[in-house]
Structure formats: C-alpha cells, structure tokens
Amino acid sequence: MSAIRLRGLIRKEFLQVLRDPSSIAIAFLMPVLLLLLFGYGVSLDPAHVPVAFVVEQPSAATAQFTGAFRRSQYFQVVPMADMPQAEAALMAHRVDGIVRLRADFAARLKDGGDAPIQVLVNGVDANTARIVQGYVTGVWGNWLEHYAQSQGQELQPPAELRTRVWFNSALRSRNYIVPGLIVVIMTLTGGLLTAMVMAREWERGTMEALMVTPVSMREVLIGKLVPYFILGMGGMVLSVVVALWLFEVPLRGSVWVLVATSSLFMLVALAMGLLISIVARSQFVAGMIALVVTFLPAFLLSGFIFDIGSMPTVVQWLTHIVAARYFIAILQSVFLAGDVWSVILPNSLALIIMGGLFLLLIRRSARKRLE
C-alpha cells in the first residue's frame, strides 16, 4: 500500500466528480429531489377522503351524525340521494366509500336499540380502505358518546379503550418516510454511483492503463471507496438537514450514533456497488444490476413503505439479505425514539456481518486481471 499512489487515485476521483455533473447530480441533487417529492408528495395519512352519505330519511339524529363527519379533517362528505347513485360514484372513483343511514335509523336509535349503519369501502386500494373503515368507526364512536351525553344518558361501556401513540404521536407518516428516504438515497450513491464509475473505467479503457501500473487492486478499490464514502456521507448530511429543518422530523437519538451507523451502512452500500462493478463492465449493465439489487429492494423490501411484518413469510425471509432493512430500523429508532440499544446493536451487527462478507467477496474476486 503506497500513500502516494492512493492519494493520486483519490485526487483523480474527486477531480472527476467535480467535472462530471452527473455524479454531483446523483450525490446531491437527487437526494433533495427525492426528499421534496416524497416529503411533500407522498403521504400515507388520509385527508379529505371523499365519502358518499346516503341518508334515506333525514332527521335531527342523522344531521348530527353527518355533522360529526363534516367536522372531521379526514373526510369530505358527499351527500347522495340514493344507493344506486352512490354506488355509481364509488365505481367511478369519485368517492372512496359509502356510509348509508337507513330510513329507520332515528327511530331505532330512539328506542335505544341498535341502529345499524352500513359502511361500504372501495377495497381496490386496500390501504385507504382499511384506514377509511377504521376512521369511520372512530368518528362514529365519538359521535355515539356525544349523542348519549346530549340525551342525558351516561353511556357505560364495559371497558374503555384509550389509545396513545408513542414516538410519532401526531401519526405523521412523514416522520418515518423521511428517515427511510435517507436510506434509499445512501443506497443510491453507494451502490449505483460506485458501480457506474467503476464500469466507466472499464468502458473507457482507463482500467487497463491503471492495471499495468504498479498499483495494487486494493489501492484501486480503496481509491474508489474513500471519495464515494465522502460523497455519500455528504448526501446523507444534506438529507438529514432537510429532514430536520424542512420537514421538522424530530431527532431523539444522539448525533454520534446517527453518524456511526450511517458510516457503517455507507460502507455496506459501497461494497455492494464495488461487487457489482466486478461483474458488470459496462455502465448500462452496472446501472441495471444496481437498480435491481440495491435500489429497488431498499425501496420495497426494507420496510421503508411496506411493513415487513405484513409480507408473506417467504418475502420476509428475503428481506433479511436487504441491508437497507437493518439501517431503516436503526434510523427510525434514532430519529423517532432515541438511542434504543436493543434495536441499534443487533441491526448494526447484521450490517457489520453483511459489510464484512461483501468486502471479503470483493477481495477474493477483484483480481488484477482483465478476464
């Protein structure tokens, strides 16, 4: 290992990054773009979901009931004359659900008997459907309580359910999407960018020229690791700054844990990129492989958007080889809960094992040969 050679390689890499706008774009522009897009554009919290209300016989009670929904920020009440009309609206996706109050609603309510409400939800978008269903029940429960009080009766439920949401008390989906995004962004710089720049050296014939110098393969690899590590961490810091100040995501854990675990994950991502570049010697192939084995799993199988617990068992097994899942677990706890060692330690250990394995594979297969 020669310090002069390494310094030369690292300086060269930085100069190339500075002169190549596409590297800068992937490292800094893409994170900001993704954060803005997902931070503002994608929200898993329902708001103003249009729901059709079919009130077959309006009365004071039904007006009170619909009023409760009108006041809710989650729903937008769309009054409909009859069921066929409401069903047509559901079919046409103008509403996401139907709430039907039958003609005898007020009467049965007065009798103190059960007053059934029919709720129909569009199950095509299962996620929204489940949320609509839950919220309708919630609003209805509240209303029932108020109604009972207004009637001078004390509703005596056998047991009372009091929900408190920890860590993300406002239930803002942004609070867990943004840390997840940071993982995706780091995967992008580490995996995609690194695989591409290595492939570029093969494509342009400069790798051949490097290889016939006294430089060792280890120096070539470290010469790539260091600059893109710095670049990736830069993208990470930028994302964290945007997350904290623009999206007001809390950071409840300590900064040093954040930095230490991020560095660890960055190394794993870089190792994946280098591993890809050993097989792929054209930028096109490298980009495709990186997309399929790093970026997409980080998006889909990491628990970033889709809960791992609700995936089929086989897919759940599969997520264990996705490095991003461990880092997402760490980040979500560091941002939202604090330094929860029982989460951080095992997940870090998994990252260390993965990174070590990848680096070992690289060492074994990156030979200074052109075959």
Next chain:
Amino acid sequence: MSAPNAAPAAGAPVLNVAGVSKHFVSGERRIDALRDVSLHALGGRVTGLIGPDAAGKTTLMRLIAGLLEPDSGAITVLGLDAAREPLAVQAELRYMPQRFGLYEDLSVQENLDLYADLQGVAPDDRPARYRELMHMTGLAPFTRRLAGRLSGGMKQKLGLACTLVRPPRLLLLDEPTVGVDPVSRRELWEIVYRLVREQGMSVLLSTAYLDEAERCDEVALLLDGELLGHGPPQAFTRDVRYRSYAVTAPGLKKRVIQQRLARAPGVIDAVVQSDAVRLVLDQDAAAVAERLLPGVDAVRLQPVEARFEDSFVALVRARRGEPAVAAGSDDGVEAAADGDRAVIEIHNLERRFGEFYAVRNLSFEVRRGEVFGLLGANGAGKSTTFRMLCGLLPPSGGEARVAGVDLRRARARARARIGYMAQKFSLYGNLSVLQNLRFFSRTYGLDRHRSQNRIAWALDRFDLHPVANANSETLSLGYKQRLALAAALMHEPDILFLDEPTSGVDPLARREFWQRINALAEHGVTVLVTTHFMEEAEYCDRLAIMAAGEILALGSPESIKARAAIGGVAASNVEEAFIRLIERRPAGAEAA
C-alpha cells in the same frame, strides 16, 4: 533526468515468449486468440508486432503485461515470469493501451500527476521530468487543457508521456498510430527512436499498418493468432527481392491491367498504385510481358524495390493456399463510358456545429465511374462530409447535388440512388446472412421478384453461399465486409459510399475488396471512399486530402505527389505528400 536503472545490453533479449497459447470463450464460440506463439524482443531495439485486426496483437501485449494468464507456454519479461509475478513485471515495464488510458475529464497536467503518483515518481524529480516530456511531445502550451479536448495526435502523445513518466526498461505500445494523422505518426516514431537511442529503452510496438514494419528493427508477423514470421524486416523483403514491378500499358486502363494481371499465372499480388499496377511475381515466374498480358502491346515492366507488404502477401498466400484473386470478379470489364458527366457536385459546402466548422469551403466534382477518395486523420471532416452527401446531415451552407438531385430539396430521393457501407458494417449480428440481405432489400423497397433476384446475385457474386445461414456476427471480418458491401448494393445504386471500408481487415481481404470495387467502377458505379490508410489512396482515381475541415489538396495521386515536390522531386508516396502539404500550411491554421 533519472537514467533507467541498468539498461540491458543492446541485443540481449528483454522479452521471451515461448509457446504461448490463449483462448477466450464468447457464448458458445471458442476463439483461439493465440496458438503456440514464440518470439523475443531484444534490448535497445524496436520490435514490431505486425498483423491485421484479430491477429492476437492486443492479447499478446496483455499477456506480456501480466494482465492475462496464458493457457500454456511461458513469458519472461526482464527475467521475470509474467504470469507468476505480474506486479514485479508491471513495476518494470510500461504499457500504453490502444485508447491511451487517458482520463478525458482531467487536464494534461492532472493526467501526468496521476501517473506520476501511480508510478511512484519522487516529487523532487517531477518538474524536470515533466519539462522533458512536455518538450518531447510538444504539449507544453496545453498543460491546462482537458485531455478530452485534445486532437487524436495530441492524445496519443499525452498517453505516451503518461506512460513514460518514469522511464521504463521495456515499453509496450498497442497500436499507438491508429487513426492519428501522418504528421503525428511520424513524430511518434521519432520519439520512439530517440528513447531507444538516448536511453537504451526497448520497445515492443503493435501495428496494423504494414508500412510501419519497415521502421522496426525486428518484426513478428501475426495472423489469426499464429506467428507467420519473425526477424528483421529486411529479411522479409529479401525473400521477395527482384520480384516486384510497376506495370503500365498505354492502351489499357490501370484497373483493367490490374484485373488481368491478378489472374495471370505466377502472380502473387497485383494492386493499383497511382498510374501503374504494382505486380509481385511468384518465385519462379518469369517477368515476361507476353505471358502476363497476352495480346497487349507496349507493356512496360519496370522493376521496383520490394516492400514489406509484398512479403506479407506472399506469406499469407502460401499459408492459405489462395489464388491471387478471389472468384466472382467479372470479366468484360471493358470501358464503361468514363469521365462523361459529374454525378456529385459540391460547391462551397460547409457544416457548422455551433461555433465550430466541421467542414468548410468544400468544392469538388466526382464523375461517373470514378473512384474518389477522401483522405484525412480522425477529425479532419471526412465523416461529416460523407454524412452530408448521403443526406444524413443537412449542410449549413453551400450547394450539393448528388445524382442530379439537390440535397437541400430532396434528400430522400437522393438516398434512393446511393448505397452506403458504414464503418462498422452495420449488420444485424444475430440475423443470418440471408436474413440480413432480405432485410436490406426490403428497406430499399425492392419488390418480391427483384428482391429474390438480387439476393441470388449477391450470394453468387460475393461467394456467400457457404455461409448463407450463419449468423453474421460469427463471420470473419472479410466475410462481414463482403456481406456489408452486398447489402449496400441490393438496390443497384449509382453511387456507392464507403466509410473506412477496409480498416482492420487483412491485406488479402483488402485486395479482394478493392477488386470488387474496381469491377463496380468499371461498370459505371461511382465510388466515394474515406480512408486513413495512406497507401489505399493510391487505388483511387482522384483524391481530396482533408485537414481541419478543409481540402488541402485535390487531384490524382500523381498530381498531389507532384504538388508536394521539394526541389523538383515529387513526394514518393501520398503519405509523404500529405505531411509536406500540412507543414506548408501557414502557422496557426492547423486545428489544435
């Protein structure tokens, strides 16, 4: 400067290749890149590795540099085993790969710094070494320029400077002169010889240009992965001495003479060269005009000096046992009306890309049945001119008429009259020969009947029957070239455009190709060809030499050589003429 440590005594071997074989597997195909090759390079000498594309030159270079492992055999570089101690070997030799190994987004200075770091040049030694290299390569004024913005010749020199940043004992150069202009080519050779003379460096250089063989101290001739011969170039030419002639006959056109000679008994080689036909005879054939060209009067056989290419052709023919001329060339090539009307007329044609003039002030005419060459280095404007004439790129100014059609008005109509053969042949690799021909006849809008006729004609005329059902990517370069030419001729065009048609193919395939081109020209097809092979220029009726987007000289090869005369003595070949004409241009006119 630091002298290379202990330069080996001149004449002692610095490189020994013993019985080396190497194969690659691509899909289901096995490619034998090298078969039992043995050769050596001597210290303080320039050894040339000569051969066409796919001969195995680059594979051998990579094996020597320890970048590949041989299947069998051994390579000793400066006493080290290249396969077992690649790092030690790489510390001793320098290797410039084909594309020079430059980082195009780094400046000249930054490239130098990088390679100085990688080669472990001490910081104190650098300023002096840089000065020396910049002086040697003439790059001193451009140290801040990005490598990607340099001309081909300058890139080549920067690649060399980076390779030499620490002087090695053995220098490997892989096709350093491909695609660079003749002036840069000559300068590179001067640098190489200075290194050998002043520093006792040993150089192994590969090239596909046969004329460069004569500049080497020793050559190793490679073809299809096998060694054809090894020794000083004089030894090769000595074998074909007194067998070369320039043939002229006042009553016959040169192409007719060439075609007849090629089929005469005892003829190894016959090629058009300027006004005459260059003839190489078999060892025991007699140079008797009546036997060679029976029935022709006043045949003149002027003995000329043998050249390296003659011996190469003789060696290849002996090995392959091929006749001098391939079957399928036409007889009855007498006289198509020549020189009657211009089919290509260009007046003040220009093409701008932003501020940059790729082509300007271009004016020439090409007559029916003429073979017209566009000659120039990479970046001289040949391809741009070609694309405009084919109607692929609209001109930014000037007039151009092709086959009587104004290119600014009816480009599509002009395209129907021309055939175009692109540099890389543009065939569909995973289609068979027959499928390729069918595809091209369909794209030219041939009806079923005519298409069948033309495909049958192509298979016969280009000897493609044996490979009709083979995928075109599995064909040899020579067959690919034939197929590409056939595809360009499916619609019987009046004008044929050939873009670098013979680059990389071996001399025999090149001869066969020109044989076909000549026959076409005799039938009245006008041929426009670009080339950077200077010797190929001699096959043309007229030439335009281009440099930096402008025509430097226009006329027959003879008249161009005469124009480049110094003290009343014409240039001996087109390359020399080219160099002289470039040097005569006013300073600053050359694009940097």
